[in-house]
Amino acid sequence: MPSHIRTFIAIDLPPAVISLLGKVQEELKATGLRVKWVRPKNIHLTLKFIGNINPSGIDKICGAMTDAVDDIAGINLVARGVGVFPGIKRPRVVWIGLGGQIQLLFAMQRALEDNLEALGFEKEKRPFKGHLTLGRFKQTVHPDTIRQFLQEYANLSSEEFTVRRIILFRSELKPTGAVYTQLQQVVFK
Numbered sequence: 001m002p003s004h005i006r007t008f009i010a011i012d013l014p015p016a017v018i019s020l021l022g023k024v025q026e027e028l029k030a031t032g033l034r035v036k037w038v039r040p041k042n043i044h045l046t047l048k049f050i051g052n053i054n055p056s057g058i059d060k061i062c063g064a065m066t067d068a069v070d071d072i073a074g075i076n077l078v079a080r081g082v083g084v085f086p087g088i089k090r091p092r093v094v095w096i097g098l099g100g101q102i103q104l105l106f107a108m109q110r111a112l113e114d115n116l117e118a119l120g121f122e123k124e125k126r127p128f129k130g131h132l133t134l135g136r137f138k139q140t141v142h143p144d145t146i147r148q149f150l151q152e153y154a155n156l157s158s159e160e161f162t163v164r165r166i167i168l169f170r171s172e173l174k175p176t177g178a179v180y181t182q183l184q185q186v187v188f189k
Contacts (some may be wrong), residue, residue: 004052006171007183009065009112011045011173013132014161021096023133024082024156028094028149035094035135036072042180043132047109047166050121057119058168064115065166065186068108072188075108075163076100079132082153095131097175100160105130112166115173120163164188 013021021031022040029037050061077100084091097107109128165188171183 003054005055005183006051006173007053007061008049008169008171009047009166010035010169011047011163013044013079014164015038015162017158020079020156021132021134024096024122024153027133031145031149033141033145034138036138037135038133039177042178043134044169044180045130045132047113048116048121048124050116060119060179061116061168062121062184062186064169065112065184067115069166069186069188072104072108074188075104076160077102077105077163079156079158079180081156082134082150084146084150085129085131086152088146091137091141093136094134096134096156098130098132099157105163108166111119126184152186 011171012158018040021043025037025040028035053061077098080099081097083095083097085093106128109130113123113128164183167182167186168184170183172179172181
């Protein structure tokens with residue numbers, strides 16, 4: 001293993017949700033928008049981007065993950081609606097939002113941030129906004145075009161799914177796209 005690896009902590013998604021996200025991507029592709037789409041199998045709910053670490057630190061990170069989910073049996077979520085970051089006037093990212101036990105998700109993510117900060121990892125400066133990235137815009141898009149598909153997908157909703165684990169992933173950036181490899185998982189009680 002190399003001396004440093006690029007890592008992040010995330011929640012993987014069930015096949016039915018991945019399938020729905022892929023379908024939405026295909027429908028949005030038909031609009032002709034120039035977007036670099038995330039491969040559906042790579043879509044996940046990022047809880048914390050850690051960055052480059054020494055592989056010897058994996059056990060400590062997993063300890064922080066375990067502590068963050070200590071009292072959680074599961075978190076019920078749904079993929080819901082479509083949005084853009086940072087806003088409709090200059091969209092850079094198109095995403096699917098989340099519904100369900102959002103407060104529990106946010107509390108777990110805050111605990112994870114706090115635990116990792118105690119290990120020396122810098123806290124994220126931006127507030128956590130749980131979302132599933134579909135793609136990144138390659139060009140400026142007129143707000144009316146964005147408004148139209150936001151309205152069209154406002155009622156989008158997946159089946160409810162239960163999160164029962166968080167995963168530490170390795171991220172390798174390659175010319176063909178990012179490759180994510182599961183390093184460790186922490187299963188909820």
